[in-house]
Amino acid sequence: MTEIREFHIAVDEADVEELRFRLARTRWTDQVPGAGARYGDAVETVQEMARYWAEEFDWRAVERTLNAHPQFVTEVDGTNVHFLHVRSANPEALPLLMIHGWPGSIMEFVGVIDRLRDDFHLVIPSIPGFGFSGPTTETGWHSGRIARAFAELMARLGYERYGVHGNDAGSLIAPEVGRVAPERVAGVHVTQVFSFPSGDPAEMEGLTEEDFRRLGVLQNFWENLSGYASLQQARPQNVAFALADSPVGQLAWTMQLMGEPAVTRDFLLANVSIYWFTRTAGSSARLYFEDKHREDTPTEPTTFPLGVAVFRDDFQTVRRFAERDHHNIVHWSEFATGGHYSGHDAPEELSGDLKAFFAKM
DSSP: OOOEEEOOOOOOHHHHHHHHHHHHTOOOOOOOTTOTTTTSSOHHHHHHHHHHHHHTOOHHHHHHHHHTSOEEEEEETTEEEEEEEEOOSOTTOEEEEEEOOSSOOGGGGGGGHHHHTTTEEEEEEOOTTSGGGOOOOSSOOOHHHHHHHHHHHHHHTTOSSEEEEEOTHHHHHHHHHHHHOTTTEEEEEESOOOOOOOSOGGGGTTOOHHHHHHHHHHHHHHHHTOHHHHHHHHOHHHHHHHHHHOHHHHHHHHHTTSOTTTSOHHHHHHHHHHHHHHTOHHHHHHHHHHHHHOSOOOOSOBOSOEEEEEETTSOOOOHHHHHHHBTTEEEEEEESSOOTTHHHHOHHHHHHHHHHHHHHO
């Protein structure tokens, strides 16, 4: 059960051809003339991305990129956990666990591996139920259980003390690792702190104009972009039927949060292809349901050292609310560039901030 096995990505050519077959036979939805992207991504936008996916995108190049790094799989708590494990040549390097989000994947961190490997031993897992970890086969895989599995993975690799970084869902899971293994975690670094006003009017007193701007960004997200979260929290199985059967469905579902110009076409399609080939649309969506319905959600503030990096075009963390939920924020950076996938579009800034934060630890 604790065996760590080497892993190599090699999608069957028949699966690649089936993808192209399905893309070529898409039954397209209608669209209100002149509506543009008001109701979601425009049909012509998704059609062009689907054409590129079928005719120009090189999945084998993605395989070569990922297979250039050592990969492994092991069973933890009854489920497979796939991970990249890039050891540093530096004997003083700190082990660093890097946790991706949804609808991302391990691709989020490929762009920073070479920038970080001199300073860190990198462990980059696919979240259980995501990508090459494969679907989970039982209920209860919420962020806390995932954090315990990752802590077990780091112990199994022999790392007595390590850092943790998270983006998106990883920004929720990473602090949980700090909670379940406080004696081992040197510090946690995240690119978002999902702390919101509690409804107490006193919390709003003294907020700056910049704080209110950030709250406006958050309000716009929840009012206009968060429908996917509500559905996946309530009925993830229903959307899974569509996503598992239609590559264009998987593509459009991903594009609502990951699209041009924020990311490149190839980055987008690498992530979409990973979900498609591994058939993890449904199991990854279940994370939202599990987190919504878990009974042991932590309520006490964290006390481990926390570092926060806020990128210009990403979720805008409000520091007052972050400090309410995390009592030991020791590092805070603001960047005038970068978006939600900073490992892809701002790799130099993200890697530099990780080095700066963990140097303090």
